[in-house]
Amino acid sequence: MKKLFALIQGVFLSVKTTIFLLITIALVSIIGTLIPQQKEAAQYIAQYGLLLYRLFDLLGFLDLYASWWFRLLLVMLLINLVTCSIKRLPRITSRGGFTMREWLGRLGPHITHLSLVLILIGSLIGNLWGFKGFVNIPQGDEANAIFLKGTEKMLGLDFTIRCEKFEMSYYPESEVPREYLSDLVILEAGREVLRKRIRVNDPLQYKGITFYQSSYGFLPSRPEERKAEMEIIPKGKNPKAFRIQLGEGETKQVQGTDIKVELATLIPDFFLGEGNRILSRSDQPNNPAVGVNIYQNGKLSYSGWSFLKHPDFHGSKDDTYRVIFLQYSGGEKPYTGLMVVKDPGIPFVYGGFVALVFGLICSFFLRRRSTQKGGEDA
């Protein structure tokens, strides 16, 4: 029994073990940088084949840093660091015979090691009692629940968050986005308690939960909300142009004339499919097109296509009118994509950061040169 204890003590207390663990952690970490992590199974199978995929999955290579054996390595390092420091605790806690500077210099390595322990404990606390999630809020809407990351589950909040406005700006003369901005309001029982305009690098925090600007998008519009504004120019001796706004399937009589305009088709994203079938590629207004029929005295006198982004193109055999597609309004609503995080481990992690830097400064710059070599096996 004593022998076993001595063996365990020998394994956990030795600096050789520390170095072995550090080398192992460094080497296996490389695997996770070579194999893309946390991707879809289909992507792995396409890249590596089924057999290799199953092997990687079995070994935990596809989510390596969360695998049980990687965490075991980290816990072993933690135990090693703690036991190494405890063993030397009696020798270093008393200041006897040392100046403050020397004493701090001797404490330095232990402060450094314990700071790493603090960081690991902080990450554990974050894993156990924190969460990561996301929520998409359309402009003008509210949310009081979020989706948890990596699961289908939702989590209720005990307050409401509203997105009053989502905006993005671009660099001058380019399509590179400069800023994403969301005006957020926190509501408690219907009363406004906090308001902030967030952007990337400037989140909103309330009750330990932080909301980060993460993405954006547009809700697909409903067909009945889509409208097209057109200018119609009759050809002839005295052309009198007129403007008209219509929804799909709508027909309007032009005031004071015998002309009727029908918007037969309104397509947000025009696309010519197989066999010249006219389709819409998506709900987004990427290439809006209108199919217009014009009747004079009840008789069809014009039928053709016009495009918002190609005003010079006229898809009509009839030479009676010219139809210019001026404006498309689809009623698309922007939404803001928020990352929602609660991490009660942060104070420990940041405390660990401060201690780490302090410990390193003590160990490197406050020790006497004679103690730098030999003897001190921390």
Next chain:
Amino acid sequence: MLNPTLFQFTMFIYLLSTILYCLYLVTKKEGVGKSGTLTAFLGFILNGIALGYRYFETHRVGIAYLPLSNMYESMVFFSWTIVGIYLVFERIYRARGLGAFVLPLGFLTVSIAVLGLNPEVRPLMPALQSDWLFYHVVTCFLGYAAFAISFGVSLLYLFRKEDKTSKSLLPSQKVLEEINYRSIIFGFLLFAVGIITGAIWANYAWGTYWSWDPKETWSLITWIVYAILLHARFTGRWTGRRMAFGSIVGFLSVIFTYWGVNYLLSGLHSYA
């Protein structure tokens, strides 16, 4: 555009300084060595002016950012930190001969930027628009530069035969070991601060201080390599040649963290 021209001049001055340092080792004339140091110092000043000028240039084109945001800018900043830290070491240890081994690194980094990378001032994506960019990049690159110097010193250590004649212009192996150790602890501390500021920034921008993306993982690997070196030294096991080999391995890891990850792997740091 004036800016790339300033960096081209810097490149030529670093080349000149490299040549002078090498001539110094051959001719053993003090004056040649001094002119090598002076040229290196002039190059350092010009490199700094070029960086400052680029900062104003980003304002002129209406993008306005710190010129530490893409590969080109990081390389010209890297050369600046290498030469700057080297000049400090040269002064402290009175080891002028080292210049022949360190200045080539400064010349190499600035020439890779000037000859091979795109110097265009490009708009900064929203995630990079933060004050943390400055603290993160500056500390990381000071760390990298210190590691680069320990690499140069280690190369010299391995090639140098200990001669008993006291007239050698190169520092003794004992001094080289000391410089190697000093630059490693300096790099280790600053690189730690670089990783920490990166973590705090990531938590501010993305809500997570560590996401095991390849750049983060490789910087941790690099840090661990140097941690192993320091522990092996503290226990008295690794000195001399072993330490020099270890520091070369460490610098290969630095190069992979800096370049390999960007060009061979993919991840969040794909922009710089």
